[in-house]
Amino acid sequence: MTPLVPAHVERMIPYRPGKPVEELERELGIRDAIKLASNENPIGPSPKVVEALNDFARQAGRYPDGAAHALRSDLADVHDVTMEEICLGNGSNELIDLLPRTFTLPDDHLVFGKPSFVCYWLAATACGADFTEVPLKDNLHWDVDALLAAVRPETKLLFLANPNNPTGAYVGRDELVRLLEKLPPRVIAVVDEAYVDFPDAEDYVSALTLRDTRERLIVLRTFSKAHGLAALRVGYAIGPSGLIDYLQRMRAPFNVNAFGQYAARVALTDREHVARYVALNAQERTRVARALTELSLVVAPSQANFLLVDFARPGPEVYDALLHQGVIVRPMPPPIDTWQRITLGTPEQNDRLLASVAKILP
Numbered sequence: 001m002t003p004l005v006p007a008h009v010e011r012m013i014p015y016r017p018g019k020p021v022e023e024l025e026r027e028l029g030i031r032d033a034i035k036l037a038s039n040e041n042p043i044g045p046s047p048k049v050v051e052a053l054n055d056f057a058r059q060a061g062r063y064p065d066g067a068a069h070a071l072r073s074d075l076a077d078v079h080d081v082t083m084e085e086i087c088l089g090n091g092s093n094e095l096i097d098l099l100p101r102t103f104t105l106p107d108d109h110l111v112f113g114k115p116s117f118v119c120y121w122l123a124a125t126a127c128g129a130d131f132t133e134v135p136l137k138d139n140l141h142w143d144v145d146a147l148l149a150a151v152r153p154e155t156k157l158l159f160l161a162n163p164n165n166p167t168g169a170y171v172g173r174d175e176l177v178r179l180l181e182k183l184p185p186r187v188i189a190v191v192d193e194a195y196v197d198f199p200d201a202e203d204y205v206s207a208l209t210l211r212d213t214r215e216r217l218i219v220l221r222t223f224s225k226a227h228g229l230a231a232l233r234v235g236y237a238i239g240p241s242g243l244i245d246y247l248q249r250m251r252a253p254f255n256v257n258a259f260g261q262y263a264a265r266v267a268l269t270d271r272e273h274v275a276r277y278v279a280l281n282a283q284e285r286t287r288v289a290r291a292l293t294e295l296s297l298v299v300a301p302s303q304a305n306f307l308l309v310d311f312a313r314p315g316p317e318v319y320d321a322l323l324h325q326g327v328i329v330r331p332m333p334p335p336i337d338t339w340q341r342i343t344l345g346t347p348e349q350n351d352r353l354l355a356s357v358a359k360i361l362p
């Protein structure tokens with residue numbers, strides 16, 4: 001009998017998100033659990049967004065604008081690009097999934113890092129493409145030479161998360177320019193800037209400032225992180241209109257719902273809210289990293305809204321012990337399975353985390 005699904009579909013594994021607070025409370029019969037597992041914005045969306053959405057609820061009976069004209073127009077203004085250079089996604093995740101499905105031919109090959117965002121692996125596997133996962137230096141730092149060395153004549157897409165999830169590492173301007181200039185013209189370089197708002201390193205730049213380095217460059221952004229709209233699922237790709245046009249053909253009709261489109265437009269008007277969160281995150285990133293280091297844990301340098309922390313003990317054991325303290329973090333797969341990824345929360349949540357960590361240490 002022929003198999004029910006192709007071999008690459010058989011290899012797929014469902015994406016495992018951070019454990020929801022309600023689930024943990026149900027399982028352990030506890031209250032007041034906190035979730036520091038999905039790199040969400042702990043102060044939530046702008047109050048302006050919340051207020052606007054209340055009024056907008058009456059429009060739930062109508063289909064969204066399928067072309068998302070207003071939001072794309074606002075984004076075009078913000079980024080000084082044309083609307084034809086922007087494709088929206090149901091979260092940037094949808095775009096990560098669409099890119100290999102749109103651009104890889106049967107013998108094409110993809111390159112991305114390891115450890116890096118798991119959805120690149122999922123997207124490549126889901127379309128049956130061949131790929132190379134390039135180890136980060138010491139599992140933590142981007143290695144541009146190794147990325148370039150992994151490129152083959154058949155390579156079509158390269159994903160670079162900058163800053164990276166789950167390590168928090170970034171590629172500085174000079175190295176990014178070198179990568180973008182040295183990649184063969186055939187390769188579509190996808191720079192995923194989900195965490196673009198959080199770096200304070202002086203040499204961090206968005207790849208949007210480097211669009212003249214190569215034609216085939218797509219930058220991914222999301223409203224899920226700094227804007228605090230993770231539930232509404234809005235992300236976007238910026239790239240040359242000749243590439244964006246194909247993503248537009250492949251995306252589902254009405255892929256971004258009306259609430260998401262509207263909330264994103266309002267969020268763009270409240271830069272102060274983002275600035276407040278970014279400042280809080282920077283302050284807490286330094287404070288929590290220092291406190292964890294004082295507890296003799298190794299903390300990877302992070303330019304994002306989370307810390308990757310080595311407990312030098314089996315990951316599931318540490319994860320479970322923290323769950324019993326009512327704190328949800330994110331255990332990591334090999335080769336970093338003694339590490340946990342911990343999203344930076346509010347100062348109160350971070351204090352709770354630090355107290356819980358101190359309690360579970362041997």
Ligand SMILES: Cc1ncc(COP(=O)(O)O)c(C=O)c1O
Nearest residue numbers: 091092093117165194222224235
């Ligand atoms: C590097 C990176 N890219 C993309 C995403 C997806 O974000 P969303 O689909 O919510 O826009 C995430 C989410 O954690 C991420 O870490």
